[in-house]
Amino acid sequence: MENTEILSSDDQKMDDASPENPIATGAVPPSPDDSSDSDSDSEDEAESNQQIQTLESELSANPYNYDAYVQYIKLLRKIADLEKLRQAREAMSAIFPLSPSMWIEWAKDEASLASSDNVPEIVLLYERGLSDYQSVSLWCDYLNFLLEFDPSVRGYTPDGISKMRSLFERAIPAAGFHVTEGNRIWEGYREFEEGILATIDKADVEERDKQIQRIRSIFHRHLSVPLENLSSTVSAYKAWELEQGIDLDIGSEDLSKVSPQVAGANKKALQMYSKRAHLEGHISKKDLSDTEKFQRFMNYINFEQTSGDPTRVQAMYERAVAEFPVSSDLWIDYTCYLDKTLKVGKAITHAYSRATRSCPWIGDLWVRYLLALERGSASEKEIYAVFEKSLQCTFSSFEEYLDLYLTRVDGLRRRMLSTMMVETLDYSLIRETFQQASDYLTPHMQNTESLLRLHAYWTNLELKTGKDLAGARGVWDNFLKKSGVMLAAWHAYIDMEVHLGNIKEARSIYRRCYTRKFDGTGSEDICHRWLSFEREHGALEDFDHAVQKVTPRLEELRLIRLRQESAPVKPQASLKEQNPQKSAREKRKAGANVEEESSAKRHKSKSQKVNEVAAEGQSATIPNTNNVKAENGKAADLDKEETEDAKPVKPKVYTDECTAFLSNLSVKAEEEDIRKFFADSGGVVSIRILHHKDTGKPRGLAYVDFSDDEHLAAAIGKNRKMFLGKKISIARSNPKKGKKDFSWRGSEGSGNSKDKSQVTDKAKAPLGGEGSEGERRGGEFEVRGKNTFAVPRNVKALGFSTLKPNADETPKSNEEFRNMFLKK
Known part of the structure; x- marks a missing residue:
């Protein structure tokens, strides 16, 4: 019986003479009557050659350009340059997994030139393709090729029969559960066995009965799988x-x-198909966008996960990755499912291998690939090869490279610590x-917490695993040379x-390090920590030495802080340019009042004067303008109007009343991405992505304002969901939480208890002003600036509850302030 094509394949229905398969047809010389067509073909060929040269330049500069490879192979196939075509396909397959259609084209092109001698080479091509994607069409092409070109299969020899049965049994779990196309695998398997039955002599009743029972078993298995058109399968079986x-x-x-078993299995299969029919209809619609189709695939996968059949779930994932081969979210979801259900095994590591070839720019996939290899007890050589390959990829942030290095360590x-390891590893690999x-x-990460964490881990292993104290000190010394701040x-x-x-x-x-300059109050902190260290661990001489070193340093830092806080704030140049009349008006006011101010008051700031007047219960006085001419009065009014219009715009204040705080964001996230992520929650009013002040790069943090609490709650429900390759953290923003009323209080038990509202009002008076009597007695006031409690002023002796009525309020100098404390 001649079996050249027992499996139907849409890809093999191509006309051999069509231009779609130029390699199979070869070049056909034009007839003399087709000169115009020949000229057109020449122009097309010249244009194709020009495009090929351009693509070759692009691929030489960037061999990871997927789209350029696809276009390059398409053009080479069009001009039938087989040698270059083979090289291009090999180069692309070394970097990326090829799509099922590309593998089918490659195998068809080689099969058109095939003979019985190079069948193993084409079989290897099909196997490489199936290692990338489990496609029904690719399986059908593979099996049909063997039926047509493999003499052992075509002749139904024992070796050929064994080979085909093994392939069909592999194809069934890989593609036979495809609800709409799986019938092609089952029918091909059955027809192959029927072909074997036709070759058995009718006199050999025992062998024929054995083969009939084999075919019957395939029918029964087929009827128990939820596939499309099972009623046709039932009719074929009865016939x-x-x-x-x-x-x-x-x-x-x-x-x-x-038998009741077969009938029951078939009934269950029909019920399962009826539950999946609408899902199949959703993903098979032609007018769907990629986003809609992807979401419907994920809905289908979630449905299969609830059914609890890992084989069907894996089959759906395979269908999805064949449809969306470069979707990082899909590969992450797929591999996480395999890690959870299978734990270990070649299926997991193979899935990670495909995932990292499809999406090499996702660091998390590489990290979990290394972990999967370790769980599977892979050799050090294999793990090292994957690690080195991962470092050649381009990731979106250096944190991903850091995660890879830490995973490797x-x-x-x-x-090294495992007793089950056959290989002996040296600590030098860690170092x-x-x-x-x-x-x-x-x-790239200098002066960051992440880099500090890496070196802290390094020193810890140098001490515990390497047993090398000098090595640990060397790590810190080298790090501090570059990140000493x-x-x-x-x-x-x-x-x-x-x-x-x-x-x-x-x-x-x-x-x-005590003399180094650190951010914020870090310079003071290191000095105080040294003193604390000597109290706990040092002798008296050590403590005295530390005090001798630290005291002038702290005084120096204190004076620096005072100068910084007392430095006047210069008005913005842009405001000066926009309000020239305001400056002139202020000068006129200053000139009018200069005779009225005493020499003592000239040393006070405008804010001190306002608070002094308010404390005495007087209303603010308006400068006398009786002696000013009418023209000047009109000009002043005009200046006032223009000044009010030219007031600087206050920055927008966010109350965060109905706001979500997002962390662990991908640095690639933009406002539109976040808006799409919360599309199903709805109610997004505004989005604020936070950036570093120095570099302008995203910090991985954002605020999202919602219209009401209902939408906010729905958004918080997406906490820990995958977003652009990372698990996003979402919480309600609560800026009031943790705020405290930091205020200095007077002596307890002094009897100066006041109404809370009065204390609050008095807290607004700036330090150094005269203020009210309650403030002079040690009432509550708000700390402003840094170390403002150290500003020299009237010093109240310990135990004093009030000052004398006529006490000198003149601020003392720094020298007088020091002498008061150094006095013996």
């Missing part, structure tokens, strides 16, 4: 049984005369990995030495 002399009531649509450490990470990441790094270095009991070494580190 086949009738040929074998068994009447199953071919006129009816049920299987009442079949974690794996090396665990395998080399850390050094490579530091060299690569330091220029990080106070936390100095603290970590000192804490390591203190933890090890190396007090002298810790003291020497304090001596190195």
